[in-house]
Amino acid sequence: MDWVRVWEKPKSLTDKMLHYCPGCTHGIIHKIVAEVMDELEIREKTIGVAPVGCAVLAYNYFNCDMQQAAHGRAPAVATGIKRVHPDKVVFTYQGDGDLASIGAAEIVHAAARGEKITTIFVNNSIYGMTGGQMSPTSLVGQVTTTSPFGRDENHAGSPIKISEMLATIQGAAFVERVSVHNVPHIMKAKKAIKKAFKLQLEGKGFGIVEVLSTCPTNWGITPVEGLKWLEENMIPYFPLGNLRDPEKEAK
């Protein structure tokens, strides 16, 4: 009997070894984005924008044209690319320090313009690359290197719910929050990402998928505990689900 290939690495990923820490879910998120690019057969017409932060080297991993952007500016860079190549697929891949903090204006206005790009927003409630500082999405009470006594909302404010905020913007066509802490949720996350890319191909407007992710290194726990921490602490504050979908709204 001939061998039947049941799985292979997505063509939209290179063979480079990922630099991410053990237990970090960036690798899973990269893989499902790449699988979606394969399935939609858009690798050769896609231009990605890498952020500053843990995913800064994304341009080494995605096997498509990539631009590396300044901290938080990926949506502006993506806007420039998309306006030059409206027939191409443009996505940004950004963390919470990049998107929710320094780049908050850029993402809000890309959404407001209904910029026909797709944003993969990886939220792990902490600054990873710079060594575990408080991020705009760090939870109340969360201990980080810059909130050593736990985030105090009277001092540092409360964590920003980016998806809920962007869902109020008319130009945001698709907004969904997903998680990758177990296989069923990974499947759901992939479905949402695929839909966001499809809507871009249909010219429907701005799409963002917020993916709850882990940072065992900077959370100071094991990878398995990290998945549990995400489920028990992040999901209650950042509820999963779709917030904007043009199909839903048409009904």
Add this chain to the structure above:
Amino acid sequence: MAKKLMKGNEALGEAAIQAGCRYFFGYPITPQNEIPSYLSRKLPEVGGVYLQAESEVAAINMVYGAAGAGARVLTSSSSPGISLKTEGISYIAGAQLPCVIVNIVRGGPGLGGIQPAQSDYFQATKGGGHGDYRLVVLTPSTVQELVDLTMEAFEIADQYRTPVMILGDGIMGQMMEPVEFNPPKKRELPEKTWATTGCEGREPNVTNSLHMAAEDLENHNLNLLAKYKEIAQNETKYESYETGDADIVLVAYGTTARICKTAIAELRKEGLKVGLIRPITVWPYPDKAFEEVMDTAKEFVCIEMSTGQMVEDVRLAVNGRKPVHFYGRTGGVIPSPQEVADKIREIAGGVK
């Protein structure tokens, strides 16, 4: 082609379109608002895109994206706006992307004022943003030259994969003069094989300014340096005006150079031998213009609308061989030809 009476800012916008620029990203700021206004009307007519960004920071990063995607792209601003753009300019220089950036300078620091100034010279020529990079900085002194240099700027940017700045001032942007639009000499421009256009039929392209290993970054910086040397070799521009017999050589650029020319005409009538070096590129700086007059000139006088910024480059070019004087007005005050002439008479009193 018949000459057309146009405001500097609008003429610049038209020059960009005629140079093949189809993308403009910017944010309003006085005194350069006629550039975005003109382009918002005209770019759609030629199939281009005008987009008003949410900030200067976003605008320059849109420029980065569009330039990386292979387009001819322009942004314009004025002093405080350029400060915000310096982050993006450093990245554009680091990623070696071609674009044209216009600074119609107003007085500073801080919010400053809205009157013309030349006080962004340091920022334009000494970096502005972080890291080992240079901008090619072109300084027109007439609306016609504004047009010609804008067109040329796109060619220089594409030839060397580098950002080019047009350094004007509020007068340059606001005054009207007759202009004609003549395309610059065609250069043999390299194909943009590095652009991110979708990787169909080739390996993926990446635009990037990150070099994690120190040795890699050093090599990158040395490559940039070699490029800047080549630019200095090929692209340095200046005008020497009545310097042949000049005892006193004025040094001024842009609007101030025109004021100096009026003062020179007055002084020459009195028998004073005065000339002018007018740098057209302030980076690369035209040191050669100084060598040409070094044996004959007795004094150099730098005239600026600042408290003394370019005078440092004049001193470097003169290198202690002759006295260098300075006269400047700042904060948006424009020096009159009489003031300049008086300063020269004062200096001439000491020339024997």
